[in-house]
Amino acid sequence: xxxxxxxxxxxxxxxxxxxxxxxxxxxxxxxxxxxxxxxxxxxxxxxxxxxxxxxxxxxxxxxxxxxxxxxxxxxxxxxxxxxxxxxxxxxxxxxxxxxxxxxxxxxxxxxxxxxxxxxxxxxxxxxxxxxxxxxxxxxxxxxxxxxxxxxxxxxxxxxxxxxxxxxxxxxxxxxxxxxxxxxxxxxxxxxxxxxxxxxxxxxxxxxxxxxxxxxxxxxxxxxxxxxxxxxxxxxxxxxxxxxxxxxxxxxxxxxxxxxxxxxxxxxxxxxxxxxxxxxxxxxxxxxxxxxxxxxxxxxxxxxxxxxxxxxxxxxxxxxxxxxxxxxxxxxxxxxxxxxxxxxxxxxxxxxxxxxxxxxxxxxxxxxxxxxxxxxxxxxxxxxxxxxxxxxxxxxxxxxxxxxxxxxxxxxxxxxxxxxxxxxxxxxxxxxxxxxxxxxxxxxxxxxxxxxxxxxxxxxxxxxxxxxxxxxxxxxxxxxxxxxxxxxxxxxxxxxxxxxxxxxxxxxxxxxxxxxxxxxxxxxxxxxxxxxxxxxxxxxxxxxxxxxxxxxxxxxxxxxxxxxxxxxxxxxxxxxxxxxxxxxxxxxxxxxxxxxxxxxxxxxxxxxxxxxxxxxxxxxxxxxxx
Amino acid sequence: xxxxxxxxxxxxxxxxxxxxxxxxxxxxxxxxxxxxxxxxxxxxxxxxxxxxxxxxxxxxxxxxxxxxxxxxxxxxxxxxxxxxxxxxxxxxxxxxxxxxxxxxxxxxxxxxxxxxxxxxxxxxxxxxxxxxxxxxxxxxxxxxxxxxxxxxxxxxxxxxxxxxxxxxxxxxxxxxxxxxxxxxxxxxxxxxxx
Numbered sequence: 001x002x003x004x005x006x007x008x009x010x011x012x013x014x015x016x017x018x019x020x021x022x023x024x025x026x027x028x029x030x031x032x033x034x035x036x037x038x039x040x041x042x043x044x045x046x047x048x049x050x051x052x053x054x055x056x057x058x059x060x061x062x063x064x065x066x067x068x069x070x071x072x073x074x075x076x077x078x079x080x081x082x083x084x085x086x087x088x089x090x091x092x093x094x095x096x097x098x099x100x101x102x103x104x105x106x107x108x109x110x111x112x113x114x115x116x117x118x119x120x121x122x123x124x125x126x127x128x129x130x131x132x133x134x135x136x137x138x139x140x141x142x143x144x145x146x147x148x149x150x151x152x153x154x155x156x157x158x159x160x161x162x163x164x165x166x167x168x169x170x171x172x173x174x175x176x177x178x179x180x181x182x183x184x185x186x187x188x189x190x191x192x193x194x195x196x197x198x199x200x201x202x203x204x205x206x207x208x209x210x211x212x213x214x215x216x217x218x219x220x221x222x223x224x225x226x227x228x229x230x231x232x233x234x235x236x237x238x239x240x241x242x243x244x245x246x247x248x249x250x251x252x253x254x255x256x257x258x259x260x261x262x263x264x265x266x267x268x269x270x271x272x273x274x275x276x277x278x279x280x281x282x283x284x285x286x287x288x289x290x291x292x293x294x295x296x297x298x299x300x301x302x303x304x305x306x307x308x309x310x311x312x313x314x315x316x317x318x319x320x321x322x323x324x325x326x327x328x329x330x331x332x333x334x335x336x337x338x339x340x341x342x343x344x345x346x347x348x349x350x351x352x353x354x355x356x357x358x359x360x361x362x363x364x365x366x367x368x369x370x371x372x373x374x375x376x377x378x379x380x381x382x383x384x385x386x387x388x389x390x391x392x393x394x395x396x397x398x399x400x401x402x403x404x405x406x407x408x409x410x411x412x413x414x415x416x417x418x419x420x421x422x423x424x425x426x427x428x429x430x431x432x433x434x435x436x437x438x439x440x441x442x443x444x445x446x447x448x449x450x451x452x453x454x455x456x457x458x459x460x461x462x463x464x465x466x467x468x469x470x471x472x473x474x475x476x477x478x479x480x481x482x483x484x485x486x487x488x489x490x491x492x493x494x495x496x497x498x499x500x501x502x503x504x505x506x507x508x509x510x511x512x513x514x515x516x517x518x519x520x521x522x523x524x525x526x527x528x529x530x531x532x533x534x535x536x537x538x539x540x541x542x543x544x545x546x547x548x549x550x551x552x553x554x555x556x557x558x559x560x561x562x563x564x565x566x567x568x569x570x571x572x573x574x575x576x577x578x579x580x581x582x583x584x585x586x587x588x589x590x591x592x593x594x595x596x597x598x599x600x601x602x603x604x605x606x607x608x609x610x611x612x613x614x615x616x617x618x619x620x621x622x623x624x625x
Numbered sequence: 626x627x628x629x630x631x632x633x634x635x636x637x638x639x640x641x642x643x644x645x646x647x648x649x650x651x652x653x654x655x656x657x658x659x660x661x662x663x664x665x666x667x668x669x670x671x672x673x674x675x676x677x678x679x680x681x682x683x684x685x686x687x688x689x690x691x692x693x694x695x696x697x698x699x700x701x702x703x704x705x706x707x708x709x710x711x712x713x714x715x716x717x718x719x720x721x722x723x724x725x726x727x728x729x730x731x732x733x734x735x736x737x738x739x740x741x742x743x744x745x746x747x748x749x750x751x752x753x754x755x756x757x758x759x760x761x762x763x764x765x766x767x768x769x770x771x772x773x774x775x776x777x778x779x780x781x782x783x784x785x786x787x788x789x790x791x792x793x794x795x796x797x798x799x800x801x802x803x804x805x806x807x808x809x810x811x812x813x814x815x816x817x818x819x
Contacts, residue, residue, distance in 0.1 A: 586727045
């Protein structure tokens with residue numbers, strides 16, 4: 001049985017923040033869960049996926065976040081409790097339904113998880129999604145620990161049903177990926193079937209209805225503000241005349257800093273968990289009880305500005321600070337030492353940071369090699385990139401490479417260097433159109449299979465209709481690899497019990513109106529190069545689907561074992577470095593042995609036996625294993 | 626209550642995340658509060674994987690520079706790279722076996738002399754313990770147990786207040802059944818490494 005389905009209420013479990021959210025949802029009787037995977041949110045849905053096989057829960061990986069949100073909304077307006085989880089930038093994709101779903105509201109509780117990524121560990125930006133709560137006028141909760149993540153998720157369903165509004169629960173990478181002790185409560189059986197009760201004046205947002213519903217949303221917002229003022233998640237901790245206001249994971253840094261600095265009797269903390277609507281009355285009472293306020297919040301000055309507005313409205317003249325020089329930055333996540341330092345500086349407490357060891361002070365400075373992430377040995381994406389780059393080299397052609405989001409973004413790195421433009425999911429296709437139209441350069445765009453389903457298709461329809469001219473290479477490895485091998489609508493290697501139809505990318509490309517569509521196995525170098533050559537020569541919009549399963553996924557799902565190994569023959573003793581300078585497989589590198597007989601060497605432990613290298617280098621040959 | 630901050634660093638595939646969970650669970654079993662953090666996602670494709678475990682009265686799941694009581698390094702260059710987390714009071718436990726970074730493999734940079742890395746570290750911190758965790762894991766029956774060898778060495782370092790038995794119990798109940806015996810041997814070899 002899935003560990004999160006354990007019945008033992010009162011038990012303490014060491015859970016990831018994301019697992020705690022799942023448990024909270026199960027304790028609230030969630031019946032319906034949707035997602036599009038994205039770090040740092042992915043483990044929420046991956047656990048739901050496994051749990052759905054053992055329970056009544058309906059779960060799906062939807063094609064993108066907009067679809068996921070609308071699907072879950074359909075369940076919740078029908079009366080089921082639903083959860084929709086995504087990373088912060090996913091909420092941009094889902095922003096359209098979000099804004100108006102707020103107008104019509106829900107019947108069954110609905111909780112939307114937005115997992116933000118301050119410092120951009122795995123993201124293209126670090127936008128602060130607390131601002132979405134304000135933009136949509138929806139309530140927002142921000143847990144500060146794994147245990148709170150569980151408690152708040154459960155409470156969020158109650159708040160959602162009380163207000164008939166979806167509730168946003170915002171985590172950050174540190175919260176989603178921290179492990180903490182969580183005391184679990186009883187599971188609640190889910191209501192898994194409902195009847196949609198028609199109410200077109202509420203649910204069909206023609207302007208006349210929407211005008212009314214906007215007023216309803218604002219009045220529900222005032223009720224939500226009252227709830228926030230009395231919420232157990234918004235508390236004043238400690239006593240003293242120095243005030244600190246904080247929310248989310250930053251609270252843990254504040255709590256530790258107060259203890260480390262020994263200022264427990266001087267600081268009072270307003271710890272906010274129900275952060276939107278801003279609990280103004282609570283904040284005013286707090287500000288009236290202290291001499292000055294430091295706001296400790298990562299990214300944007302959201303609480304700080306709300307406090308300043310509340311202070312101005314209520315004639316409170318104490319200093320309120322948060323972002324600024326000598327204070328906190330709007331860039332990146334915080335850490336305990338930084339928060340301790342700023343608190344000490346702001347309240348004028350004597351404090352010296354511990355001296356960290358600086359490797360630059362090594363009397364014999366050591367140049368450390370970098371260790372960037374890399375496409376795995378045997379990754380079919382590398383083979384595709386190599387084929388494209390080889391054809392361009394052979395034909396002395398320059399090309400611009402719009403790329404997209406997935407493992408294959410690592411094609412950016414040398415020696416492949418096959419990435420020139422990337423802003424968001426799906427941008428490869430549409431930006432390729434613009435670059436091709438604006439320049440006379442060849443444009444070859446790369447997109448992954450899951451990303452193609454997510455948001456590549458509309459761009460392709462647009463490209464056909466508006467007669468744009470570029471090559472789109474779909475890197476189809478049969479899974480959503482980067483985020484942990486989640487399924488997508490085109491998968492052919494399926495999880496046990498999977499009874500869903502597979503949707504063909506080739507058929508979609510043709511149906512979009514692309515006339516030149518070629519499917520190749522990138523492991524076959526000659527055929528792949530042939531397809532690239534043909535596409536370049538035809539000089540019109542074309543799609544190449546480079547299709548070969550992610551070897552990690554294949555091995556995990558099918559137990560595929562390495563079939564053969566390769567060795568470098570003794571004739572590899574020249575200056576030729578085609579393999580490392582253009583292919584860049586981590587299993588194939590310069591022989592580090594000082595008296596080595598061969599220039600290159602194959603690491604048999606890393607090599608998976610894909611056999612791409614032997615197609616461009618005759619000095620490499622198979623060996624029996 | 627005392628508190629202990631442990632920073633773990635290694636390379637994707639070395640099992641640092643399992644080591645993180647084993648350490649946190651052992652701390653809880655020994656009666657301490659614990660909180661941990663992990664980096665997921667892009668970092669795992671052959672890149673550096675860092676994680677933390679806080680034992681005792683600490684809420685923050687991450688460690689600032691200079692504030693690690695213990696650094697558990699699974700790879701020499703990564704141990705050295707993470708020295709910023711340490712101070713003169715830190716205890717460092719490191720594997721001696723390099724994992725060649727891809728940048729070195731393709732000729733961009735070279736792998737430094739491991740002894741030189743450790744010489745510098747030894748002169749900077751309270752205590753440095755080094756061991757060939759890979760060889761000990763092989764001796765235990767599975768190279769996959771390298772992470773558990775490292776946990777064994779950490780358990781014997783004297784840097785944490787967690788009894789050996791707590792680690793062994795967690796290995797028994799939290800690691801995969803078919804690896805338990807090899808893992809327990811690996812733990813013992815790490816624990817008794819010179």
